[in-house]
Amino acid sequence: MIVAVTYRYTEDVALRDEVRAEHREYLGGxxxxGSxxxxxxxxxxxPxxxxxxxxxxxxxxxxxWLDADPFALRGVVASTTVAEWNPVLGSLSSAL
Structure with missing residues (x-):
């Protein structure tokens, strides 16, 4: 299944900047x-x-996976939405 997630961040830009490298390393893994x-x-x-x-x-x-994200663990994420997504059109849809 394909799942789309949106993050909304807190206003703490300094904390976001501090944790960004760890967050990106985690997502890179x-x-x-392939996840x-x-x-x-x-x-x-x-926003x-x-x-x-x-x-x-x-x-x-x-x-x-979201719960283990350094952004979530360190309080950068204010809210999250999670929904199954069914891409049907567009150049990327066949790759998914």
């Missing part, structure tokens, strides 16, 4: 394993946050 398909922050005009797209057995597996 998930990407290397994280895409990840990146929203643009500067959007501070990010979109992450996972391939997983179920949403509980994704929740486990």
């Amino acid at each position: 998930l990407a290397d394993a 994280l398909l895409l990840s990146g922050p929203f643009g500067p005009a959007a 501070a946050g990010a979109l992450l797209v996972f391939r997983a057995e179920d949403e509980a597996q994704v929740q486990g």
Whole structure:
């Protein structure tokens, strides 16, 4: 299954900057394993946050990965949404 996740960050930019390298290293491991398909922050005009797209057995597996993310562990993430996603159109849909 494909799962789309949105993060909304707290206003603590200094903490976000402090933890970013560890967060990206953690997500890099998930990407290397083939579990994280895409990840990146929203643009500067959007509220501070990010979109992450996972391939997983179920949403509980994704929740486990999110709970272990240094951003979550250190309090950078203010809220999270998790939803199964069914991509049907677009150049990336066949790759998923």
